[in-house]
Amino acid sequence: MSEEQLSFQAETSRLLEIVAHSLYSNRDVFLRELVSNASDACDKLRYLALTDPTLAGDTPYAVTITPDKAARTLTIADTGIGMNRDELVENLGTIARSGTAAFLSQMEKQAEGGGTSLIGQFGVGFYSAFMVADRVEVRSRKAGEAGGWSWSSDGKGRFTIAESADAPERGTVITLHIKEDAAEYLEPARIREIVRTHSDHIALPIRLVDGGKEEQINAASALWTRPKAEVTAEQYKEFYHHVGRAFDDPWLTIHGRAEGMLEYSSLLFVPSTRPFDLFHPERQVQVKLYVRRVFVTDSCAELLPSWLRFVRGMVDSEDLPLNISREMLQTNPVLRRIRQGLVKRILGELARKATDAPEEYATFWGNFGAVVKEGLYEDAEHRDALLGLARFRSTAGDGLVSLAEYAGRMRPGQEAIYTIHGDDAGQLARSPQIEGFRAKGVEVLLLTDPIDEFWTGAVGRHDGKPFRSVTRGGADLAKIEAPEGAEKPEPKGDRPIDGLLSLFKVALGDAVKDVRASERLTDSPVCLVADDGDMDMHLERMLRAARQLDQASPRILEINPTHPLIQGLALRAAEPGTSEELGEVAHLLLDQARILEGEPPADPNAFSRRLAGALARNLAA
The missing domain is CATH 3.40.50.11260 (Rossmann fold)
Structure with a gap:
């Protein structure tokens, strides 16, 4: 097959422009992102090989980094799942995510300040390669498939894809042609420093080829299996960056192991900032599931309820079968029990934070409280605990x-x-x-x-x-008793308003459900309220805005019997021949009450006419 020249999706071109030219505050992250992707590719193949061992063969899982100063290239290779033609186009040529426009808008704003914290939020770590490279080449062969493929681009709107005879036996090889101002990333010492800082926790070997010799430069042990006393805050932070695809620091780290009838390890994090797509309908729980250190899935929705979807991390079970299918996860009783334990632990840690660090907790609540309150509606089992946290x-x-x-x-x-x-x-x-x-x-x-x-x-x-x-x-x-010493409002009038109420009811007709004297008003002349059995007014507005309700229900107009305006109108109501004039005023007051509720007048033209008429009469008086 000949080479194909394809164009990046419009949003991808926009993203590449931002990444390549704006986000320079911490270029080290490109290597962390590419190593994380390589690790994920190996994890996915390891899981698929449980049911089809031929996919993995005899090649061990590893990530290899090779700098070449003479050629000015840096190569990151993995022996993971690999990609075929369609996957290269989909994964490297498009951003197939909802909420793309909102993300890019936020990223452009952040780029003005040189920030990088949104790269990982959107799963666009591959594109961070263009921070340091003016050209990127990818060769890949998907496990179980015969043919290999190549992908290359300078990040300027187009990419080339073709069959590749020199693709790896399995996995992916990414070659970066390093920019002049990024030569430091060809230095073996610099690569060691970055990997040990950002990727030491990766649970498979990361090897560096230096002067023809190959050495392992990371610890390659699962961080969650280590005792908490042996894990530093920096190691937790870097693991959070990896597992959560995040750039902020974790606000809360929850590392634990359950033993007894049910055995599992968990390492969970609450972010310090709110993801941009937290309320998108397609957003799911993003907690990785492992079974005896073998990766099973990126996002196991059964591990946590949706109202904890901001939590990132992983769970490693000793009791689930290694070959469990994703369909079986939905009904597995072991997962249900793990979920109960995780929710209890998270709520307990949040309660501790709320007591010990109320100011920090207030910031957390500002970020995630609206999501946690979904649990009050959905989860009767944890309702009491959630009410305490609210x-x-x-x-x-x-x-x-x-x-x-x-x-x-x-x-x-x-x-x-x-x-x-x-x-x-x-x-x-x-x-x-x-x-x-x-x-x-x-x-x-x-x-x-x-x-x-x-x-x-x-x-x-x-x-x-x-x-x-x-x-x-x-x-x-x-x-209700008023506080001792509270000032009692002075009566502003005691004129009976029964006649005015009757007149307003006739004038407003079906536009209101009732007109009555108010007990709740002290300073304002009027307000709207819903009747006891009716829908709350704000809920009704929400449903109408979502087109789930056709029209507004008539409300009760309450008038303040002690307000000077109402007292004056009551006096006018006792005079003969004022019904028409006061009927106009009734509609004006109803529209005023609507405006106070954030709603427009029922008839803006009539409102304008009545207001002009009232002002004219006042000037003529």
């Missing part, structure tokens, strides 16, 4: 509060945990619906994550106290 913004101040802290500040007579749902905590704190609660010293939780709408309904109550939205149903504030 942290919330509230009207009590700028920091985060736990439910235990909230309960300790509840007012005498308060029978519920009060919440308000929306998109922005600052705006929620200024909502008219919480005015009466503030006046009584009642703390309100400000819930801004979409999952909050669902878990509060699923959980129902905590420690005997129901979760209750301040934007739904009656306020019941009369039962």
Whole structure:
């Protein structure tokens, strides 16, 4: 077959431009990434060879690094699974990942500051070779296939692919033509330093060819099998970088071994930064599964629930069969028990952090709290533990509060945990619906994550106290004692408003479910609330935005009977011939309440006309 000239996928060309010309703060990572890829290729072949030993043959698993100063090349070879033509095109010519555009946007922003922390997040480690090389050549032969293939590119928009007679017997050979300013990576001493710093934990031999002699330059032992006392913080960090394809440092490292009826080792990490695709629907648990040091799968969804999908690491089981299929993983009772043990351990470590390092924990919660709260909705078994870990913004101040802290500040007579749902905590704190609660010293939780709408309904109550939205149903504030010494709001008027209520109900008709005097308003003239049995207003807006709900339900318009505006309108309502004018005002106030909820007026043209009319009448008075 003749050579094929193919173009990179548009996103890949964009990525190569960023990597080759922007991310220069730590070019050592290219070698770490290529060695990690080589290690993964060997792991995958080792697993497949369990059921088909002919795939592996007699060639041992290893990674070999060969610098050639005369030719200005650096070669990284592995004896792993290898790639055929289609896999070379797919893996090296395209980024077949959802969320590509968002990732590249973040990467471009980071590149302006010379950062590299997003390379591994997206599994694009191969492309980091162009940090130090102006041309990259790949020769590969897939295990079990006869023909070999070559791939080459200068990273400038196109690549060449062809059949290769000199492909390795099995595996992949990557040759980098080193740039003038990257000659240091041809020095054997420099290569040893990088491998021992970043890849010492790789559990197969990494060999360096120096002056015709070959030497192993890594420890080549599974890090998770070593006692914790023998593993340094730096070794944990580099293993996290490898297993998690990450560039940040781990915020929490959990290394343990279970013995007894069930034996397994685990080395898990909680990142210090949030992955860009954390909330993408296709994102899965990314914890590697090994069986007696033999790699089985990159991402075993059965090891952890989806609400812990930010956790990276690996688990090595002594009890699973070596030839277990991925289909069998879904129903295996051993995995279910391992999962229970891992979740219990992770939750215990998080609880310890929350107690011992609350400021650090607040940062963790800011990164991953919205994901953890999915467990409140999905996982009844761990709900109590998760409620203890949950942290919330509230009207009590700028920091985060736990439910235990909230309960300790509840007012005498308060029978519920009060919440308000929306998109922005600052705006929620200024909502008219919480005015009466503030006046009584009642703390309100400000819930801004979409999952909050669902878990509060699923959980129902905590420690005997129901979760209750301040934007739904009656306020019941009369039962709650105000703090001692709290200023009581001065009455702004005592004029009866029954006539005004009746007039507003007639004028607004089906646009509202009811018009009533408010117990919860102290400063604002009006607000909207949902009836007791109706859907929360924020949830309704979310469902309408997702096109899962056709139209809004009519709400209750509450008016503040002591507000000067309402008092003045009540006086006007007692005068004959004012029904039409006050009907216009009723619609204006309803639209004002809608705007406060972040919604547009029902009819912007009518709103503008009514507002202009009201201003004109005021000027004429």
